[in-house]
Amino acid sequence: xxxxxxxxxxxxxVLAALxxxxxxxxxxxxxxxxxxxxxxxxxxxxxxxxFLAAVQVLVYIGAVAIIxxxxxxxxxxxxxxxxxxxxxxxxxxxxxxxxxxLAVLVFGILDDEGRTGRAGWRDVTTRxxxxxxxxxxxxxxxxxVNNMGFVVGRELLTRYLIPFEVAxxxxxxxxxxxxxxAVQDGPSTDDPAExxxxxxxxxxxxxxxxxxxSA
Amino acid sequence: MHDIPLTWFLIFASACFVIGLLGVLxxxxxxxxxxxxxxxxxxxxxxxxxxxxxxxxGPEESPVSGPMLAIFVIxxxxxxxxxxxxxxxxxxxxxxxxxxxxxxxxSG
Amino acid sequence: xxxxxDWALPLVWAQQSELDSIPWLKWIxxxxxxxxxxxxxxxxxMVWGERxxxxxxxxxxxxxxxxxxxxxxxxxDAIKLITKEDxxxxxxxxxxxxxxxxxxxxxxxxxxxxxxxxxGLAAVNPPSGLIYLIAVSSISALGIFLAGWSSRNKYSLxxxxxxxxxxxxxxxxxxxxxxxxxxWTGSLSMVAIFDxxxxxxxxxxxxxxxxAFILLTIANIAEVNRTPFDLPEAESExxxxxxxxxxxxxxxxFFLAEYxxxxxxxxxxxxxxxxxxxxxxxxxxxxxxxLGSGQGLLSLILVNLPLIGIFMAKVGLYVxxxxxxxxxxPRLRVDQLMSFAWKVMVPLSIINVFIAALxxxxxxxxxxxxxxxxxxxTAPLVLISVIVVLSIYKAQMKADLxxxxxxxxxxxxxx
Numbered sequence: 001x002x003x004x005x006x007x008x009x010x011x012x013x014v015l016a017a018l019x020x021x022x023x024x025x026x027x028x029x030x031x032x033x034x035x036x037x038x039x040x041x042x043x044x045x046x047x048x049x050x051f052l053a054a055v056q057v058l059v060y061i062g063a064v065a066i067i068x069x070x071x072x073x074x075x076x077x078x079x080x081x082x083x084x085x086x087x088x089x090x091x092x093x094x095x096x097x098x099x100x101x102l103a104v105l106v107f108g109i110l111d112d113e114g115r116t117g118r119a120g121w122r123d124v125t126t127r128x129x130x131x132x133x134x135x136x137x138x139x140x141x142x143x144x145v146n147n148m149g150f151v152v153g154r155e156l157l158t159r160y161l162i163p164f165e166v167a168x169x170x171x172x173x174x175x176x177x178x179x180x181x182a183v184q185d186g187p188s189t190d191d192p193a194e195x196x197x198x199x200x201x202x203x204x205x206x207x208x209x210x211x212x213x214s215a
Numbered sequence: 216m217h218d219i220p221l222t223w224f225l226i227f228a229s230a231c232f233v234i235g236l237l238g239v240l241x242x243x244x245x246x247x248x249x250x251x252x253x254x255x256x257x258x259x260x261x262x263x264x265x266x267x268x269x270x271x272x273g274p275e276e277s278p279v280s281g282p283m284l285a286i287f288v289i290x291x292x293x294x295x296x297x298x299x300x301x302x303x304x305x306x307x308x309x310x311x312x313x314x315x316x317x318x319x320x321x322s323g
Numbered sequence: 324x325x326x327x328x329d330w331a332l333p334l335v336w337a338q339q340s341e342l343d344s345i346p347w348l349k350w351i352x353x354x355x356x357x358x359x360x361x362x363x364x365x366x367x368x369m370v371w372g373e374r375x376x377x378x379x380x381x382x383x384x385x386x387x388x389x390x391x392x393x394x395x396x397x398x399x400d401a402i403k404l405i406t407k408e409d410x411x412x413x414x415x416x417x418x419x420x421x422x423x424x425x426x427x428x429x430x431x432x433x434x435x436x437x438x439x440x441x442x443g444l445a446a447v448n449p450p451s452g453l454i455y456l457i458a459v460s461s462i463s464a465l466g467i468f469l470a471g472w473s474s475r476n477k478y479s480l481x482x483x484x485x486x487x488x489x490x491x492x493x494x495x496x497x498x499x500x501x502x503x504x505x506x507w508t509g510s511l512s513m514v515a516i517f518d519x520x521x522x523x524x525x526x527x528x529x530x531x532x533x534x535a536f537i538l539l540t541i542a543n544i545a546e547v548n549r550t551p552f553d554l555p556e557a558e559s560e561x562x563x564x565x566x567x568x569x570x571x572x573x574x575x576x577f578f579l580a581e582y583x584x585x586x587x588x589x590x591x592x593x594x595x596x597x598x599x600x601x602x603x604x605x606x607x608x609x610x611x612x613x614l615g616s617g618q619g620l621l622s623l624i625l626v627n628l629p630l631i632g633i634f635m636a637k638v639g640l641y642v643x644x645x646x647x648x649x650x651x652x653p654r655l656r657v658d659q660l661m662s663f664a665w666k667v668m669v670p671l672s673i674i675n676v677f678i679a680a681l682x683x684x685x686x687x688x689x690x691x692x693x694x695x696x697x698x699x700x701t702a703p704l705v706l707i708s709v710i711v712v713l714s715i716y717k718a719q720m721k722a723d724l725x726x727x728x729x730x731x732x733x734x735x736x737x738x
Contacts, residue, residue: 006219029250145268
């Protein structure tokens with residue numbers, strides 16, 4: 001049952017990922033990406049990490065996908081039909097590189113010997129049971145699986161305090177950076193004449209040799 | 216009821232990663248490239264969680280080391296998309312194109 | 324007091340079927356009866372209720388032609404919607420156009436399984452239920468965006484852009500305002516939140532809880548796009564916003580989803596701050612404490628009937644509050660909408676988390692709860708922070724107005 005479920009989710013996941021990469025319409029690609037995010041959340045549930053699945057849906061579908069959609073809308077024509085045609089040669093070489101990497105990865109995964117004293121990856125066929133009785137797993141791990149939100153919260157403020165703070169600083173920096181990038185040059189104005197002048201300046205600047213450094 | 220072997224998750228994750236790589240290599244639209252990068256990050260997350268769930272943490276280790284790493288990856292990915300879209304919009308405004316092949320000012 | 328913290332609690336009468344080891348049957352019953360029968364029925368009569376309430380507010384009678392008091396009006400509306408022609412614009416993106424309303428509806432439905440309507444009446448009880456709830460309700464933004472995009476209509480697109488900006492902005496205070504509850508409960512499970520309120524009384528009965536409840540209510544109204552936050556479908560400006568190009572039952576799906584999410588956010592507010600189906604302060608924990616001690620099916624039914632009744636009464640009041648606000652307040656401007664979210668709601672909800680921590684120290688910290696000291700310390704803090712944030716906001720608005728060109732100033736002063 002579990003294996004069948006995994007097979008279904010994995011197949012759909014790979015198809016969604018392929019759709020994201022190959023769809024010509026960018027909004028369709030983003031839609032496939034949303035499906036992929038959702039299927040990854042399903043995989044998290046298969047791995048008994050439903051807290052992460054909820055976070056995945058919240059952050060990726062609720063925020064990242066929306067930002068991407070906005071990005072698609074604000075660039076190029078608004079219907080997102082802009083197709084980025086790929087040359088055949090580029091596609092073949094890219095495909096070859098990807099297929100080669102896949103072959104290497106699959107070979108590596110199936111051929112893993114395992115570190116000393118540990119089983120190779122291909123021999124790990126069952127996860128440590130966490131219920132009803134702790135077989136291989138400790139009580140800590142049982143709690144981590146059954147109430148991950150609680151354990152994650154506790155660990156974030158004890159063991160992972162510094163990474164947590166650094167992540168906070170990073171997010172603040174990203175926030176400030178994104179605003180600094182997106183804001184128009186100079187204070188915005190409500191005066192239509194001035195706005196038209198600005199727009200003219202802007203197109204003039206765009207027509208001359210564009211310089212990325214003057215941001 | 217048979218449990219799922221660890222390698223299945225790993226192979227699924229590597230397949231997704233490779234598809235993401237393909238996207239980065241063949242797509243020319245900057246936003247499509249960003250989407251492909253998101254696929255790769257997600258594939259890495261599946262890997263992390265699979266390894267976490269299929270192993271027993273040592274007595275000194277955190278019981279949620281895997282999810283913690285995944286949460287940080289999600290955080291970074293969110294920040295990356297926000298800044299990435301900002302950058303793409305800025306480039307688009309200056310070049311009137313979201314094609315990564317045209318952002319070649321630095322090539323001699 | 325540890326009531327019903329079991330995993331995956333089914334409906335009472337469906338619990339029997341699990342003994343016969345047919346879990347599928349249970350889920351089919353739950354899905355068929357509750358999700359396709361009861362909830363759409365509630366939605367249908369909510370629409371009727373809104374039309375009646377709005378009628379009264381506007382000095383009209385409201386629907387009164389079909390059946391007694393117009394009670395059959397929702398059925399007539401449904402038949403009308405189903406039999407109408409389903410028109411899809413030729414240039415629309417067919418698949419996405421079809422998918423968008425379904426996505427919004429699914430998002431509205433997915434919120435409901437984790438709501439604890441009574442003892443053991445949450446369809447599922449995941450340990451991170453609250454995050455799950457917020458996560459699935461954020462999917463609707465995507466559906467709205469796709470609806471507007473796929474229609475190939477400028478008004479639809481404008482509405483969708485407005486909707487997404489609004490939903491994303493108001494999601495932040497919505498999430499931040501439930502953080503005090505998570506802090507006080509020490510868990511994300513909706514059932515654990517219910518249990519905690521059975522033990523300590525409703526969370527709204529504390530200064531930070533009251534502020535959080537008000538913030539959550541405002542954010543909820545914005546999340547379901549109702550007046551005064553109905554810019555995405557502002558009729559006088561952009562026809563009907565993102566569902567301009569929808570007709571027949573596809574429009575019906577939007578309609579269903581909108582009212583279903585009104586119901587869902589009301590359930591959220593009730594379950595998180597209003598103590599679910601329990602009675603207020605002097606009867607803390609009733610009727611669970613007196614009726615819920617026994618085991619077995621009969622006891623469960625006995626305790627659940629009053630619980631569901633009270634829960635539904637609270638949800639009804641909450642929904643009425645939303646209708647009342649809708650009938651009373653005019654629509655906001657886009658810049659007012661955004662600045663209100665980012666300059667008032669977000670700072671207040673962040674400050675509120677700290678005040679909630681103080682309340683935790685006084686009341687929930689193991690030991691004897693000291694309500695008097697808690698009120699004495701946190702109430703002035705809440706009051707001061709609200710006044711300070713609002714006055715800064717007002718001063719800023721005034722400065723903005725003074726700096727803006729004359730045309731807008733003239734309009735503003737004329738109003």
